[in-house]
Amino acid sequence: QQVWVEQFRDGEELTITAVTDGKTIVPMPPAEERERVGDRDTGLNTGGMGAYCPAPLGTIALRDQVFREVLQPMVDAMARVGSPFQGVLYAGLMIVSGIPYVLEFNARMGDPETQVVLPLLKTDLLDVIEAVIDHRLEQLSVEWSGEAAVCVVMTSGGYPGAYQQGKVITGLPTTSTASSSSVVFHAGTAQRDKDIVTAGGRVLGVLGLGSTLSDARREAYQVVNTISFEGCHFRTDIAHRALRMSCG
Numbered sequence: 001q002q003v004w005v006e007q008f009r010d011g012e013e014l015t016i017t018a019v020t021d022g023k024t025i026v027p028m029p030p031a032e033e034r035e036r037v038g039d040r041d042t043g044l045n046t047g048g049m050g051a052y053c054p055a056p057l058g059t060i061a062l063r064d065q066v067f068r069e070v071l072q073p074m075v076d077a078m079a080r081v082g083s084p085f086q087g088v089l090y091a092g093l094m095i096v097s098g099i100p101y102v103l104e105f106n107a108r109m110g111d112p113e114t115q116v117v118l119p120l121l122k123t124d125l126l127d128v129i130e131a132v133i134d135h136r137l138e139q140l141s142v143e144w145s146g147e148a149a150v151c152v153v154m155t156s157g158g159y160p161g162a163y164q165q166g167k168v169i170t171g172l173p174t175t176s177t178a179s180s181s182s183v184v185f186h187a188g189t190a191q192r193d194k195d196i197v198t199a200g201g202r203v204l205g206v207l208g209l210g211s212t213l214s215d216a217r218r219e220a221y222q223v224v225n226t227i228s229f230e231g232c233h234f235r236t237d238i239a240h241r242a243l244r245m246s247c248g
């Protein structure tokens, strides 16, 4: 019988995702998600109530450290043991007093981190994927827009506990009202006759883009506030902490 004892790490979570062809590693901008259902990180854990990118917690120095001490050693080790890794490597980190600890690795992008990271990618994602497959990531210059992104998740009332489905969603942007600085991702929705209705716990992810996190946040909440369905819930403080950090 073995007993595994792990140290509890109390800090701030940060996601750094990278693509690798097994040799070259290209990290993506750092993102932070909020998992608790209620404002100020209260209530039950969910699949993610929102995210923002770039997260101010992921300073250049911290990103360099994660590259040197987490991503590079991991990719090198997998190659050394004869299982070279090609694809997306997701490092879920806990930052404790400025020191990064790995909580988990995933071989995929995160949800809802993807919603705030990929819209900032200027290079065609297909070119990145092909360079990964063909082991020529070193030759590709992967570019990012330099904008900020904030995604607010709208859920069914009661989620992550029991919730009702089939509620009609109104106020979704249309081709004539949609702005180029926002995107509404459908997660748990369905079409019923002419209506879009809820069909899951996490219903929509509303993305706002802007030149700063503050602008992106304003854009996201502007769209969130036009959308409604019976029982709708969302957090009102996505990116609050990041904005407090950026303002010192």
Ligand code: GLY
Residues within 6 Å of the ligand: 033, 047, 048, 106, 109, 110, 111, 112, 113
């Ligand atoms: N956002 C956490 C995950 O995708 O695993």
